[in-house]
Amino acid sequence: MKLRSTNKRPVENPKLEMTPMIDVVFQLLIFFVVTLKQEDILAHLDVSRPAPVPKARQEEQVQDLLQITVYNERALGGQGVSVQGRQVSFRTLESHLSRLASYSRNLSIIIKCTGDSYHANLVKVLDLCAKVKLKNISVFSM
Amino acid sequence: MARIRRDLAEIDMTPMIDVVFQLIIFFIVTIQMEKEYNPDIELERSPHGPPIEGKQNVLTMEVEINRFGWISIHGAQLTHKMFRDIMRNRYNRYGQFPVLIRADKKTKHKDVKAVMDICTSVGIWRINFAAVKEERS
Numbered sequence A: 001m002k003l004r005s006t007n008k009r010p011v012e013n014p015k016l017e018m019t020p021m022i023d024v025v026f027q028l029l030i031f032f033v034v035t036l037k038q039e040d041i042l043a044h045l046d047v048s049r050p051a052p053v054p055k056a057r058q059e060e061q062v063q064d065l066l067q068i069t070v071y072n073e074r075a076l077g078g079q080g081v082s083v084q085g086r087q088v089s090f091r092t093l094e095s096h097l098s099r100l101a102s103y104s105r106n107l108s109i110i111i112k113c114t115g116d117s118y119h120a121n122l123v124k125v126l127d128l129c130a131k132v133k134l135k136n137i138s139v140f141s142m
Numbered sequence B: 001m002a003r004i005r006r007d008l009a010e011i012d013m014t015p016m017i018d019v020v021f022q023l024i025i026f027f028i029v030t031i032q033m034e035k036e037y038n039p040d041i042e043l044e045r046s047p048h049g050p051p052i053e054g055k056q057n058v059l060t061m062e063v064e065i066n067r068f069g070w071i072s073i074h075g076a077q078l079t080h081k082m083f084r085d086i087m088r089n090r091y092n093r094y095g096q097f098p099v100l101i102r103a104d105k106k107t108k109h110k111d112v113k114a115v116m117d118i119c120t121s122v123g124i125w126r127i128n129f130a131a132v133k134e135e136r137s
Helices: A002-007 A019-035 A055-061 A090-103 A119-131 B014-030 B080-094 B109-122
Strands: A041-048 A066-070 A081-083 A086-088 A108-113 A136-141 B061-065 B071-073 B076-078 B099-103 B126-134
Touching: A019 B014, A041 A119, A066 A090, A066 A119, A081 A090, A081 A119, A086 A090, A090 A119, A108 A119, A108 B109, A119 A136, A119 B109, A119 B126, A136 B109, B061 B080, B061 B109, B071 B080, B076 B080, B080 B109, B099 B109
Parallel strands: A041 A136, A066 A108, A108 A136, B061 B099, B099 B126
Antiparallel strands: A041 B126, A066 A081, A081 A086, B061 B071, B071 B076
16 A cells, blocks of 8 residues: 555656757857858969960060069069069059050060069959959969 | 646747757858868958859869968978879879969969979960959958
């Protein structure tokens, strides 16, 4: 009799304990939110690399094209670009290029880079060319 | 006498857990733990360049040059000779393929030239430079 009475105590109805699961899930969520990083949008600047031709032929070939030289601005001053041998600022170069682009978009641009020039300057020049939509760009190295 | 109905005081957790699980699954699927590129390379900005959209040509070879002139592909550093061999094998297999150079803004041109010369010696004349069009972070 005694045994039966103890057995009759109402059983607590089994319930799933949610708290630890929610804790873990929130931890995961916070981790992913914090580690997620938006990536930068990249641009691609296309150039063509001319075939290695003898120096003399190179000179005659480039006669009536625009030549931009990219050099190391720390060594020579200015902003790191010169057009037809004259040091210019990027703003001047831009107006120059946009004037040329208004004549023809297919005009060839030759960018000559000195070995110690920074890549940043080349990219800036290419960006200006992309801005005025000039397409025919070749990069020479000096 | 006063019977408190306990279940009235409880919040129903199910919708919240549903939402949280959805979020977690979203983040697990979208996260890329391994960076495919070298985080030390700082690209120059180019706000006017044409954007690289979505998945580009699968054949594209991305070459990274850091500011000391070291070449790497997908995080693996290479010597010039190894790079040349890789490019030549790839060219023999696929023919022309796009080359994207991710060079740090402080890279000297002679290091970029070395990479471009290897490309041209293999037979690739079109070269793309990567730059940041729009910063998101």
